Amino acid sequence: MIEIKDIHKTFGDHSVLKGISATFEAGDNSLIIGGSGSGKTTLLKCMVGLHEPDQGAVLYDGRDFTRLNFKERIEIRKEIGMLFQGSALFDSMTVEENIMFPLNMFTDQNRREKLKRVNFCLDRVNLEGKNNLYPAELSGGMKKRVGIARAISMQPKYLFVDEPNSGLDPKTAIVIDDLINEITEEYQITTVVVTHDMNSVMGIGERIIFLFDGQKEWEGTNKDIAHTDNQNLNDFVFASKFTQAARDKL
Amino acid sequence: MIFYPLGKYILLLKAVFRRPEKWNIYRKEIFHEMDSIGVGSVGIIAIISIFLGMVTTVQTAFQLVSDLIPKSIIGSIVRDSTILELSPTISAIVLAGKVGSSISSQIGTMRVTEQIDALEIMGINSPGYLILPKIIGAVIMIPLLVIVSIALSILGGYIAGTLSGAVTSNDFIMGLTNGFIPFTVTVCMVKSVLFAFIITSVSAYQGFYTSGGALEVGISSTRAVVVSCISILFADYLVAQLLL
Numbered sequence: 439m440i441e442i443k444d445i446h447k448t449f450g451d452h453s454v455l456k457g458i459s460a461t462f463e464a465g466d467n468s469l470i471i472g473g474s475g476s477g478k479t480t481l482l483k484c485m486v487g488l489h490e491p492d493q494g495a496v497l498y499d500g501r502d503f504t505r506l507n508f509k510e511r512i513e514i515r516k517e518i519g520m521l522f523q524g525s526a527l528f529d530s531m532t533v534e535e536n537i538m539f540p541l542n543m544f545t546d547q548n549r550r551e552k553l554k555r556v557n558f559c560l561d562r563v564n565l566e567g568k569n570n571l572y573p574a575e576l577s578g579g580m581k582k583r584v585g586i587a588r589a590i591s592m593q594p595k596y597l598f599v600d601e602p603n604s605g606l607d608p609k610t611a612i613v614i615d616d617l618i619n620e621i622t623e624e625y626q627i628t629t630v631v632v633t634h635d636m637n638s639v640m641g642i643g644e645r646i647i648f649l650f651d652g653q654k655e656w657e658g659t660n661k662d663i664a665h666t667d668n669q670n671l672n673d674f675v676f677a678s679k680f681t682q683a684a685r686d687k688l
Numbered sequence: 689m690i691f692y693p694l695g696k697y698i699l700l701l702k703a704v705f706r707r708p709e710k711w712n713i714y715r716k717e718i719f720h721e722m723d724s725i726g727v728g729s730v731g732i733i734a735i736i737s738i739f740l741g742m743v744t745t746v747q748t749a750f751q752l753v754s755d756l757i758p759k760s761i762i763g764s765i766v767r768d769s770t771i772l773e774l775s776p777t778i779s780a781i782v783l784a785g786k787v788g789s790s791i792s793s794q795i796g797t798m799r800v801t802e803q804i805d806a807l808e809i810m811g812i813n814s815p816g817y818l819i820l821p822k823i824i825g826a827v828i829m830i831p832l833l834v835i836v837s838i839a840l841s842i843l844g845g846y847i848a849g850t851l852s853g854a855v856t857s858n859d860f861i862m863g864l865t866n867g868f869i870p871f872t873v874t875v876c877m878v879k880s881v882l883f884a885f886i887i888t889s890v891s892a893y894q895g896f897y898t899s900g901g902a903l904e905v906g907i908s909s910t911r912a913v914v915v916s917c918i919s920i921l922f923a924d925y926l927v928a929q930l931l932l
Contacts, residue, residue, distance in 0.1 A: 488805055508706075508813075515811030526802040540810045543709050598809075 439464055440596060440628050445484055445494035447477075454480045455491070456652040464595075465626040467619055467642045469633055472649035473674055478632045479600060481649065485630065486518060486598055487511060498596065516544055519589030519627075521618075523601040525581040527573040527588070533560070534569035537588045544592065559587035563617060579610035586617060590625070597622065599631040603638055611635065615642050636681060639663065648674070697893050703815040704823065704889075717821035725787050725822070725888075726829025730836065732786060733779055737837040740774050741766060741844030749854035762855045763863020766845040771872045772932075775837040777924050780883035783830060784916035788891035791822055792912035795895030796905040804896070819892040823885060830884035831877050838876070875931050882927065883920050890916045 440462040447455040454477045462468040470478045483489040485496050487503060496503040498514050506514070527536050537556045541547060547555070560566050563583040573581060582602060589597060599618055603611035619642045622629040631638065639646060643660035650670045658666065663675060676682045708714045748765045795818055798804050807814040842864065849855040855863075894912035898904050 486809055488808060512811040515809060518809055518811075520806070520809045522802045522806060524801055526806040528803055528806075529797075529801075542713055543810065543812055592810075 439499055440485065440630065441495075441497040442481075442485060443495045443497070445481065445496070446492045447480055447484055447489060448492055454652050455484065457494070458649070458652075458654050459494075460647050460654065460657070462628050462630050463645070464628045465623060466644050467622050467629050467631060468645040468647065469631045469639060469643045470647050470649060471633060471639055471643075471674070472655075473634065476649040477652040478634075478649050482598055482600055482630065482632045486520060487515070516592060517595040518598065519592065519594035519596070520598040521582065521585045521589050521600065521602060523604055525573070525585040527576075527581060527584055529573055531572075532569065533565070533571050533573075533576070533584050533587075536573070536584060537591050540588070540592050555591060556587075559591050560584075562590065562621070563587045578605050579607075579613065582606065582610075582614050583617065586614075586621070590621060593625070595627060597627045597629040599629065599633075601633055601635075602631060603633065603635045608637065611637060612641065618642065636675060639675070650674075696897065697889070700815055700819075700893055700896060701889060703813060704819045704892075706813050706816050708816055708820065709812060714817070714821055717817070718824050721821045721825030722829050725783075725826050726833060729783060729786060729829075729833060732782060733833050733837050734840055736778065736782055737775065737840040738844035738847075740778060740837075741770060741841035741846075742848035744769060744774065744841070745845035745849040745860075746852060746854060749849065749852075758859070758863075759855045760859040760863035760866065762849060763845075763860040764867060765863075766842060766849075766860075767864050767868070768872060770838055770841045770845070771876050772928075773924075775841055776834050776876050776879040776883060777920065779834050779837045780830070780880070780887065780920045781917055783833070783883075784887050784891075784920060785913050787826065788887045788912045788916045789909045791888060791891040792895040792898075793905055793909045795819075795892055796898035796908045799896065799898045800901055800905060815892075815896065819889070819896070822892060823888045826884040826888040827881055830887070831880035834876060834880040875927065878931065879924060879927050882923050886919045886923060887916050890919055 443459050445455050445458045446453070458481060470481060472478045480489060484491045491504060494504070498517070501514060503511065503514055528539065531539065534556050537559050538552050541552045541555060545552070556569070557566065560568060563586050565580060565583050565587065568580070573584070576584065602614050602618060606614065615638050618629060618631065621627065631642070633639065640660050646658055646660060646663060647654055648656040648671050656666060656668045656671045663671070666672065744766050745762060748762050752759070752762065798818070804814045804818070807817060846857070846860050849860050850857050891912035894908045894915065898908040
């Protein structure tokens, strides 16, 4: 379980996060949604320690990440997997080397054991046999899947996903969403997804937090979202004519 | 104004020299960097050094018009100027362009494509993993490149001097061997190590703190070369003042 308490973050004069608190349960897909500039990526970065919050606490199963020193943070980071918006695969490494990299750094497994784990992860994301390809040789969807394989290689307890469907066609986006959902349930991971993709929201949004202007504006499930009377959320979710028509049919 | 980036640079270096997670991974990276920085730069250093020696010899001979000055002095001047100044400094400036811009753009691209964030999330000390092998690789290989440069520069000077008839073979060799002060080689090596450190650390700093996109990576790369070159010249003067 991850708990965030009263997170504030300011860049210069601009206050991006204004006291956000939330709880993310293990085995749940929690989605942070909001428009551009609402602070969702900043919140994610504060949670994983890429940004230091000005105020507040981030608790990983009771361990306050913000109060830990560099060495203590490493222990928690070994339990974190993250899929980045652009996949963030290491260009100079093959798919196999990318997935094996955290294993090389933090385990004493021999090469055969590591290769077994790499192949398991690749198999899990339906990319078996792609070991020797370089990121430049992969499609956007394949990169995301390799990113997921790398994120789960160390069997993480917490999975963070930043805009998993950006730049993907709708069909591939559903494959990625389903994969994240399956992995979360299968390994009982605490998964936090930042997205503005409404397909993800309706598809895998077991718990949704809507950010507006750096504040938590609304919290609920994907079933609640169609019936909310929150004006800002309605403006965000039903911005397109397609979603408006879908709502009218409900 | 200068203190903020200087402070950031010092803090980055502190992170760079933190104890590595796994030495065998770093060792592999160090060998890779030694190959990339050292072996990959032999060609350009060789070409520049030969011409540098040739030009130094021809121009020194052109200025020595007095019959009272022995021709062997050309060899001595080529030797000392090559060892003390031309080989370490010109090589460093060339390497700042070749190696420095490459380091800066490589790390800068990793920054803007979130690869550095990915390292951080995994719990890896990204400055250490990305920069330390480059610094160690350069500090080992650049002095060796400078030694190669000195040898080729003197060889170039010998060839140009004898072929043009500006100095005889015997006079040039006599000039090379007479009055040689071994301490000049020590100064040269001190400079080489210092320049290697400057090229890699300054370029890595510029790349590491890149923000934005492709345009900013290019700007960081240019800034890495400019700042490295100025720092090299400043360090050059400092070492000369302190050691000579």
